[in-house]
Amino acid sequence: MWPGLVGKEPGTDHPPISLDHMLELTAATEVNGRKFDGVDLFLFHPHTDPDISDDDLKAMADKIAGYGLGVGSLVAPIWPGTVGASAMGSAEDQGKFLLAVEKACRIAKILNEHGVRKSGVIRIDSATGPAEWVNDPAGNTKKIAETFQKAGKIAAGYGERLAAEGEICWAGMHSWKAMLDTLEATAMPGVVGFQADLAHTYLYLLGYNAPEAALLQEGYTEEEFWSAYKIMTDGLRPWTLDFHVAQNDGSVHGTGSHDKTGRHCLADDPNGKLDIARASSYWLKDAADRGIQHICWDGCMFSNETLENPKTWEHILEAMISVEKAI
Template sequence: MPNAFPKLHNAMWPGLVGKEPGTDHPPISLDHMLELTAAAEVNGQKFEGVDLFLFHPHTDPDASDDDIRAMADKIASYGLNVGSVVAPVWPGTVGGSAMGNELERDNFVLAVQKACRIAKILNEHGVRKYGVIRIDSADSPTHWADDPIGNTRKIAQTFKEAAKIAKDHGERLAMEGEICWAGMHSWQAALKLLEEVKMPGTVGFQADQAHTYLYLLGYNAPEAALLQPGYDETQFVTAYTKMTDALRPWTIDFHVAQNDGSVHGTGSHDKTGRHCPADDPNGKIDIVKTAGYWLKGAKERGIQHICWDGCMFPNGMLEDPKTWNTILAKMIQVRDAHGWNE
């Protein structure tokens, strides 16, 4: 019998992140991202849900209850569920730096509060039955390095305040393990931050295969590197095992992705892990094999879905149906190898 879990989701934010109006890579609407997702099919299997970015132009974080329910109706009409949602915690959205001044930190917490409200409406609608609220520190490793100990404490305190609100809503927060975010720019820094927060039932880790690969190489944190250029397979396994053993117990949200060993980004996402197509010949990761390191014990940690992340893919690639069929096929392989049934 084929595995029914984890459910297979597609991220909607690749239609927004790194996109700029008036250029040759403008934002792709939520409607179109849903159409592309729903159209994908591999041997009768389709995507089962989407993860959402709760900011313009996809979602107004201050949208009325009726508008949120209308969005839920539309998503459900495609036969899709909603899983994890991304809180608009960055400056220029609702939020502000989690290690900034009092107003910035208050705005960060406000962004999580707005995300919890939307998640509650989606839950009550029935389109959302699982998933977390994703956050990051909304600041850079460069700023963090001015005072590593003090800034880690500030971020942790902000996360704790946000977590109180999330817990009251029955939600969990997953901090994104990505090298462009202060306090989570290396596997060691992320682990220290999680231990500083000390709320394992409410605040956990979101692992992305593309981003966490760069943890191994020490981008933005050479002192935390576990691999050097020219590494062999034995060295890779040793390093990957060490990293995942440390972070897996905290991992409550997981992104399937590929990386070619380079960095790419725009704006606040500068110098971040480059997401590559699932079949990219330059991909450094055996997607199916390495997913198993993160998904061990996933059911017990409350993970019920996995999500593909292809941030900053060119629009032409995002709008090519072959892209999504290739991705879906790889995600099916991940579930076949590491999934479960209730």
């Protein structure tokens, strides 16, 4: 559901799209008799009040189930301006971050008890940018890891798992190597892991915000690409607990208050750099052994016009079906 919120701002030409309408767009999509099974949820306004009452949350769950949809992964409101704050900030900031995780876990518990949610993780990141991290890489990675450890203990108490989404715009996870260092420092495999997104991890290969971690140079051959892709996925796949199908054209993009990150372009974009099904198979090898029971698509910062086009949804569903066949 976060394509309706991420990078959207009221009063602009890309205002938020309501949860109700996003559910309508999801439920209306069909490809050769196949439909979407469910939705991942963004736990912040205007979709979901992180302090929503039990009764209102159960009513929302009934609504989602009424569309024939389930609920999968949940995005904790860990950023400044929502509930949370920087995972590598002050003690007060870290406390806000942990509060956001606690609120997400409470919502997860109610959705699980309702029965609408049977799989998924709680998605987090460091809630701060690499420009702040680079001043003290080792020290800041240690702070993030310590916050993630505390968050992992909260999640485990609810029977939940956390997945940090690797994006070039997040401190300590802005390159494949920094992400791996952060996960290893957190040292909670199976509890705190990685959420792989095809669009974001493509830019990991090129070292966009971390040239020292680049595995490819522009003008690479197909053979060089898959060799580099194997290095990256061999490192991060054991930590991968959640997965986003997406496409990337090799550029970055940001709208609203969201910093530039790997561009999500249409699944059938002629400029797309990825063979979606083949690339996904590298991440999803032995997925069941890591407890991955569903995959999601991410269209963050798609224009509202693009999201209102039924073909957008059909093409991504086609891509997801191709991923399912490939694994």
